[in-house]
Amino acid sequence: MKQIQSNMCFDGEQRMYQWSSNTLNNEAKFSVYLPPKALHGQVCMALFFLAGLTCNEETFAIKAHAQKIASTLGIILIMPDTSPRGDGVADDEDWDLGQGAGFYINATQTPWSEHFQMERYIVDELYEHVVKNFPINRQKIGIMGHSMGGHGALTLAWKYPEKFKTVSAFAPICAPTQCDWGQKAFQAYLGDESTGDWSAHDTVALIQQKGALFDEVLIDQGENDQFYSQLNPHLLKQVCQKVGQRLMLREHAGYDHSYYFIQSFIADHLRFHSKS
Amino acid sequence: MKQIQSNMCFDGEQRMYQWSSNTLNNEAKFSVYLPPKALHGQVCMALFFLAGLTCNEETFAIKAHAQKIASTLGIILIMPDTSPRGDGVADDEDWDLGQGAGFYINATQTPWSEHFQMERYIVDELYEHVVKNFPINRQKIGIMGHSMGGHGALTLAWKYPEKFKTVSAFAPICAPTQCDWGQKAFQAYLGDESTGDWSAHDTVALIQQKGALFDEVLIDQGENDQFYSQLNPHLLKQVCQKVGQRLMLREHAGYDHSYYFIQSFIADHLRFHSKS
Numbered sequence: 050m051k052q053i054q055s056n057m058c059f060d061g062e063q064r065m066y067q068w069s070s071n072t073l074n075n076e077a078k079f080s081v082y083l084p085p086k087a088l089h090g091q092v093c094m095a096l097f098f099l100a101g102l103t104c105n106e107e108t109f110a111i112k113a114h115a116q117k118i119a120s121t122l123g124i125i126l127i128m129p130d131t132s133p134r135g136d137g138v139a140d141d142e143d144w145d146l147g148q149g150a151g152f153y154i155n156a157t158q159t160p161w162s163e164h165f166q167m168e169r170y171i172v173d174e175l176y177e178h179v180v181k182n183f184p185i186n187r188q189k190i191g192i193m194g195h196s197m198g199g200h201g202a203l204t205l206a207w208k209y210p211e212k213f214k215t216v217s218a219f220a221p222i223c224a225p226t227q228c229d230w231g232q233k234a235f236q237a238y239l240g241d242e243s244t245g246d247w248s249a250h251d252t253v254a255l256i257q258q259k260g261a262l263f264d265e266v267l268i269d270q271g272e273n274d275q276f277y278s279q280l281n282p283h284l285l286k287q288v289c290q291k292v293g294q295r296l297m298l299r300e301h302a303g304y305d306h307s308y309y310f311i312q313s314f315i316a317d318h319l320r321f322h323s324k325s
Numbered sequence: 326m327k328q329i330q331s332n333m334c335f336d337g338e339q340r341m342y343q344w345s346s347n348t349l350n351n352e353a354k355f356s357v358y359l360p361p362k363a364l365h366g367q368v369c370m371a372l373f374f375l376a377g378l379t380c381n382e383e384t385f386a387i388k389a390h391a392q393k394i395a396s397t398l399g400i401i402l403i404m405p406d407t408s409p410r411g412d413g414v415a416d417d418e419d420w421d422l423g424q425g426a427g428f429y430i431n432a433t434q435t436p437w438s439e440h441f442q443m444e445r446y447i448v449d450e451l452y453e454h455v456v457k458n459f460p461i462n463r464q465k466i467g468i469m470g471h472s473m474g475g476h477g478a479l480t481l482a483w484k485y486p487e488k489f490k491t492v493s494a495f496a497p498i499c500a501p502t503q504c505d506w507g508q509k510a511f512q513a514y515l516g517d518e519s520t521g522d523w524s525a526h527d528t529v530a531l532i533q534q535k536g537a538l539f540d541e542v543l544i545d546q547g548e549n550d551q552f553y554s555q556l557n558p559h560l561l562k563q564v565c566q567k568v569g570q571r572l573m574l575r576e577h578a579g580y581d582h583s584y585y586f587i588q589s590f591i592a593d594h595l596r597f598h599s600k601s
Binding site for chain 1 (some may be wrong): 332333335336577583585588589
């Protein structure tokens with residue numbers, strides 16, 4: 050692991066690392082924010098943030114304005130890239146497939162399967178790596194994300210509840226099997242729906258199957274979201290009601306899909322994870 | 326004036342505009358943050374933020390994390406670009422000259438003088454334009470900036486104290502006539518020092534000449550700033566002591582030149598301008 054950037058921020062440190070990932074079969078970058086408490090060697094809770102389509106390991110660090118509240122609450126932020134990346138990695142000319150669009154699943158199809166193993170990367174390799182290298186309380190790790198990363202956070206939380214104590218999301222893709230973005234990615238990475246087990250990677254289907262797993266889930270959704278038709282928050286609401294999963298779905302008039310929306314409510318998310 | 330972007334943010338609106346500037350003899354963009362108070366039609370104080378080398382009208386909006394406190398305090402933020410820009414505008418292959426490096430002065434030399442009139446653009450054309458188009462209290466307009474923009478904020482405040490009631494800066498170039506960045510730009514835009522009147526655009530020289538003009542000036546400077554040798558904060562300190570200008574120069578151990586530094590202290594600057 051090589052530290053390639055470090056900036057003091059709210060008396061903590063915003064860092065970027067590069068390392069060789071066995072799972073992704075490639076070099077990868079991730080960002081970490083260490084609050085003052087962590088720099089002083091005290092054990093902290095940690096929060097993974099999974100970013101959306103076209104984003105990378107810097108996006109949340111630059112645009113979400115989370116460091117101030119993370120500094121105050123003593124939260125370590127872990128910000129992975131959204132896919133494997135580089136010259137030797139398969140890609141597509143569309144921005145919603147390939148590099149920048151890993152969808153936090155393990156691809157089974159050629160040419161994607163060689164590097165696109167984002168699910169195993171996040172929950173196994175990177176998870177264990179950060180727990181080993183930073184003063185993280187393994188019992189207090191949460192996950193959150195935005196859009197494609199909201200899908201990632203919710204699905205990984207429902208698949209691995211033993212790893213993530215809390216989960217929240219901004220404008221998540223709630224049912225990828227029922228929207229264009231998800232169908233296109235799952236078709237490419239997993240193959241046909243009949244054989245590719247798409248529902249194993251769909252939040253609404255997972256909650257339907259596994260039931261309520263968390264005390265509460267926090268979702269913020271802008272009502273002016275330009276990608277609203279891809280997100281299906283009403284399906285998440287329905288399935289949570291059906292299985293008795295407590296859901297705080299906040300719909301905000303006037304807000305869109307951007308990080309200007311995220312920054313407006315990020316402090317609530319960190320407080321939600323911190324108090325849970 | 327054409328609005329080309331708008332995002333709700335902390336119950337206010339982050340907007341970007343494009344317009345045709347007579348002074349710059351070109352199309353230009355600027356960003357504005359309107360707090361809820363302004364959206365409700367109430368008159369607000371306004372703050373110009375002048376960005377540094379390589380930055381544009383989006384940089385501060387995305388990276389400085391100022392909207393939350395601007396929303397709370399009811400401050401309109403005005404964020405101009407750092408230079409004229411576009412295919413028909415003179416440029417240089419170096420990042421510290423030409424487009425993205427206007428230095429907030431009026432160029433007198435070929436080929437720069439055709440478009441590089443940033444001083445007149447900011448204090449006359451854009452200033453009057455925003456006062457006319459947004460609910461701004463003309464008696465409560467402040468100016469701040471970062472690096473090259475800190476130079477811009479301080480020099481424009483000392484040249485036009487009737488236009489700017491308050492001034493602050495992050496890591497400003499305090500004495501451009503005494504550092505490489507400033508000498509290179511002034512040589513290009515103004516010609517030789519002997520004829521180009523460089524000292525009329527140098528904060529330290531202006532304070533020496535005009536004396537104390539403001540109740541107090543707030544400057545934040547990181548002690549790990551990678552461009553420290555270009556900035557000369559000690560010269561600003563000396564001249565302010567000499568003429569009796571009250572200066573709050575805060576030097577922060579460990580902080581660098583980045584927006585991670587700016588975001589850590591931006592709330593103090595908005596409060597400083599608000600209470601003054």
